[in-house]
Amino acid sequence: MMKDAKYFIDKIGMLPHPEGGFYKETYRSTNEIANAEGNLRSISTPINFLLENNNKSHFHKIKSDELWFHHEGETLEILSIQNGELIRIFLGNNLENGEVLHTTIPANIWFASRMKNYQGFGLVSCTVAPGFDFADFEMAKKNELANEFPHLKDIIEEMTLE
Numbered sequence: 001m002m003k004d005a006k007y008f009i010d011k012i013g014m015l016p017h018p019e020g021g022f023y024k025e026t027y028r029s030t031n032e033i034a035n036a037e038g039n040l041r042s043i044s045t046p047i048n049f050l051l052e053n054n055n056k057s058h059f060h061k062i063k064s065d066e067l068w069f070h071h072e073g074e075t076l077e078i079l080s081i082q083n084g085e086l087i088r089i090f091l092g093n094n095l096e097n098g099e100v101l102h103t104t105i106p107a108n109i110w111f112a113s114r115m116k117n118y119q120g121f122g123l124v125s126c127t128v129a130p131g132f133d134f135a136d137f138e139m140a141k142k143n144e145l146a147n148e149f150p151h152l153k154d155i156i157e158e159m160t161l162e
Ligand code: GUN
Pocket: 017, 023, 025, 045, 046, 047, 066, 126, 127, 128, 132
């Protein structure tokens, strides 16, 4: 059987994510902890996340560090803006080529992801601790982000939703 994107989306029960792509939360600890702003959150929450072909996870930010792990399929490109600089991480199993199986995106920075060359699909996991809450999630606005980082306006144009 061909294990394509549809196979994993159906089998895992993933749904469209507001940032783009598909996701399913696979665990939510019942233990709670205060986040940096003093709000109680689950200690840890992982999701399975999938991008396919020209899907984009558009620029957004969250209030916890996010650990990413590659499982299946092709290489994802994770773009982040750190100290005004565009950082590209390739999450995949071609380790000789500088790809990594695991990476961490720091809290409170703008980041986005897509399939490398917009080809194939990639199934990954993303874990945040303290755990995820949509109150800690912000989608970037194209104009505001481009005004803040004018030297990155082309990639911001490509990777923002509105
Ligand atoms: N749960 C819902 N959305 C997300 C997300 O973007 N990241 C993580 N880690 N969990 C989520």
